[in-house]
Amino acid sequence: MIRVGINGYGTIGRRVANAVQLQRDMKVVGIVKTRPDYVARVASSRFSIFVPDESYLKAFDDAGIKVKGVLSDLIRMSDVVVDATPEGQGKKNTPMYRTAGVKAVFQGGEEAGVADVSFNAYSCFDSAVGKSSARVVSCNTTGLARSLHALHSEFGVEHVDGTIIRRATDPNDHKKGPINALEPSLKIPSHHAPDLRTVLPVDIDTVAIKAPTTLMHIHVLNVTLKKEVQQSDVISAFSSRRRIMLVDGKDGVSSTAQVMDLARELGRDRSDMYELVIWRDAVRVSGRRVSYIQAVHQESDVVPENVDAIRALMGSMERDASIDATDSSLNIGGMKIYG
Template sequence: MAKVKVGVAGYGVIGQRLADGVALQEDMELVGVADVAPTLAIRALKEKGMPYKLYSAMPENQQLFDKLNIPIAGTLEDLVQNVDIMLDATSAGVGAKNKELYKRYGKKAVFQGGEKNSVADVFFHGYANYEQGLGQDFLKLTSCNTTGLIRAVDCIDRKVGVEKVAITIIRRVADPGDYHRGLTNALQVDKAPSHQAVDLMTIMPHIDATGILVHAPVTHGHIITVLAKTKQKISKETLLEYFRENARIRVVRLEDGFLGNASLFKYARDLGNPRGDMYEIAVWEESIVHSGDDIMFAINIPQESDVIPENIDAIRAALRMQNDRMEAVGLTNKYLGMRPNKGV
């Protein structure tokens, strides 16, 4: 069976990781990546020997690439014509403009969380609503925080049902290497409810969700506390069992040295994961407590990499590579090297 041909538009924080993730899928072929200028990521790609073909999304910048001897395989339009589906990881708003190009050539596309929901036919999550994405032309992923939050809530909901969640998000202020947010020494509170809670209800409309978000002057990972009202009361041990069954959730313990977001980032680097990435969200065993019949826990969101598996799920759904949800996410997990985690 021929491999599905995939292109990536935007070779930034997410685009780099999408390219790597697609390249690992044995039933997909990464045709190439596109960007507008020789950014540091593109320069690193060249220094690594150009493992991926590079296409120019802004042909008028050709001389900038020529000056650095960076080979260009063609234009973004050329790339689009040679793929079955595009993963659009461009800056917010650019994807909506690129959509017109995708439509012109009858190509499907997957957009990231920064785009408006109106850009897509379906607001998509691999575990929670895979079936709604089947055969659709345009899918939009949830943000990194919402992606991880839905993983955890969906994991519980499919076992015992969830009626309501209340969340608090301690949000990293910028990605590593970013300077546009400035140098800060403050916490900033957003107006409630946070968009992550609203987005969860869009994906899982049967759950009542609300939340508060606090920006923190750190760069490696968000932390979310979740207070869940379940339809059946569950014990801490049962909840841990549910989480450990899920390949995209890693159970960790404070006792073992996982003290926070920085511990998890360092652990990912010690594992040898490229860029210190971790596809899994992490839940702290010691954070799980009861509040009456409700249950509370805290999760870590590796914001640069946790959406990669769901993007690949979206390819599988849009192209109907697998109609069964668990078969699809299982293949994504397998090719990414993820395994059900039984604790560290």
């Protein structure tokens, strides 16, 4: 049984904690919270609560929330720590993990150098096996890796041009924006292109635009393959991956609003859409050129990757066995609508 500590219980941390609890070969030792808020109160009924250090104890005690220990205690009790702390904090935490000899899974907000390897289950699981640390690439990069790896492994990818329409912030965040603007990234390519190359060696250029929405990201991808294909070939490649869900606009799934409503109809925990969503009726093929549109649920698409990263670091399962176990536990691919 792999003992997992969750350092950080925000958007990603809380979802990874729930996913780990569903695995037959893992257990959550505890979670780290910094504030005795409503999230901590709910979590305390399911998980042992830890705090960063002793200076946080009084606030939790005053709030009536029982604390089991501090972060250093959790680290000593864990085989792997999933670091889901705010961007940049993971790098600061690295010395603690190394000193304690505990393995660590970092998130995509950290620079690639924070870990031994960057991680995506489909494209580079084996490179993380037995390593001390891995960084699960960002939600956008995970989405890019899923669809492009499907194409690259089947047909070979020569070049990709991608436009990324990013959500402004997460649904529970009332402070960030923009509210009434489209905010382009003035750095071209955007950081997504070099980030993708840490897990999938393809030639790619990306531009990114932040939009006033909280639901999902949208990617518009134009791919040049190394050989000519038919539309049916591309659809088949996408359909072969459980972590890709095909939808059709003609069925009413014409925006990210309907995609998230579909997640609710599927009965998903927190209405999460772990799969990358691709509009089947928007896939266009002409010789070696393939164009398609995909949607990324930024709150949850990296969750299964975190679970697989834990197994890779521990060397406890081979790639396909881990993906199968994770997908089964989260019902990923169990409700494919098409394909």
